[in-house]
Amino acid sequence: xxxxxxxPQSLIILEGKNCTLQCNYTVSPFSNLRWYKQDTGRGxxxxxxxxxxxxxxxxxxxxxxxxxxxxxxxxxxxxxxxxDSASYICVVSARVTGGFKTIFGAGTRLFxxx
Amino acid sequence: xxxxxxxxxxxxxxxxxxxxxxCSQTLNHNVMYWYQQKSSQAPKLLFHYYDxxxxxxxxxxxxxxxxxxxxxxxxxxxxxxxxxxxAMYLCATSREPPGLSYEQYFGPGTRxxxx
Numbered sequence: 001x002x003x004x005x006x007x008p009q010s011l012i013i014l015e016g017k018n019c020t021l022q023c024n025y026t027v028s029p030f031s032n033l034r035w036y037k038q039d040t041g042r043g044x045x046x047x048x049x050x051x052x053x054x055x056x057x058x059x060x061x062x063x064x065x066x067x068x069x070x071x072x073x074x075x076x077x078x079x080x081x082x083x084d085s086a087s088y089i090c091v092v093s094a095r096v097t098g099g100f101k102t103i104f105g106a107g108t109r110l111f112x113x114x
Numbered sequence: 115x116x117x118x119x120x121x122x123x124x125x126x127x128x129x130x131x132x133x134x135x136x137c138s139q140t141l142n143h144n145v146m147y148w149y150q151q152k153s154s155q156a157p158k159l160l161f162h163y164y165d166x167x168x169x170x171x172x173x174x175x176x177x178x179x180x181x182x183x184x185x186x187x188x189x190x191x192x193x194x195x196x197x198x199x200x201a202m203y204l205c206a207t208s209r210e211p212p213g214l215s216y217e218q219y220f221g222p223g224t225r226x227x228x229x
Contacts, residue, residue: 032215043118043204043220044157051215089156093215099169100211104156 002027004092004105012111017080021108023073023090031100035064035075036089038107044089047075077110085112117141118221120205126227127195135190135224137205143219145211146188148180149204151223157204163188164211192226200228 004025013019025033032051036044048057048064050073056065061078077084090105119138127133137146145164149157161170163182177199179191192199205221 034218041202041223041225043206043223045220046217049215049217095214100214102159104158106156109154 002092002094002101002103004090004103006088006090006105006108008108009106010109010111012113013080015080015082015112015114019077019080019110021075021077021088021090021110023075023092023105025071025073025090025092025103025105027092027094027101027103029094029096030068030071031093031095033064033066033073034091034093035062035073036091037084038087038089040086047088080110080112082112082114085110118205118207118219120203120221120224122224123222124225124227126229127192128229129197130194133192133195133226135192135203135205135226137188137190137221138186139205139207139219140186141207141209141219142185143207143209144185145208146182147206147208147218148178148188148190149206150199151202151204153201160190162211195226195228197228200226202226 007022034049035047038044047062050066063076066073087107089107094101147162148160151157160174181189202223204223208216208218210216
């Protein structure tokens, strides 16, 4: 069964600290993995997209890693800021006959405190 | 500049009264999507258009319909809204389907309330 599981469900950190969010998936055949940031009441904004051959990708203070063998990804946030408070969603896509399949994780809710 | 625009941002409708949400894009993308997102849940894909081809998700209720009159606009019609349809509705676009690793752009969403 195609699934995307994220952990932790929620996380509280102090401003300036680093944190790492996890994403495990069983989607197959794998095409790409995306991390999105979603502020409360807003649409998701793409942070990174990684294909099978990529194992790391950075976007400013956000760095995503991908291990296609173990089917795990992580999103590392460096020197967190109050504005990083949001939900972070992992999305995995698979190319299937006749189209594609996209599976969303439930997200990790990050709270950054001053 | 806004690339995916959704109107209205907030919509209140009565139980059973048809409602239409709209989405427009300035990106000239081939694919437009509609998602339903309930509180503290991940977005759930309802359907998408690849150009003029409509692709419905298997578990999308018949109560939800969509129209894409041209490349720029896409509408979500809820024929008889129930209380369970209250949610944030997100429109998104991409040049090609996400299985091909193209960027997907989301609009700000329309918050639907059913009274």
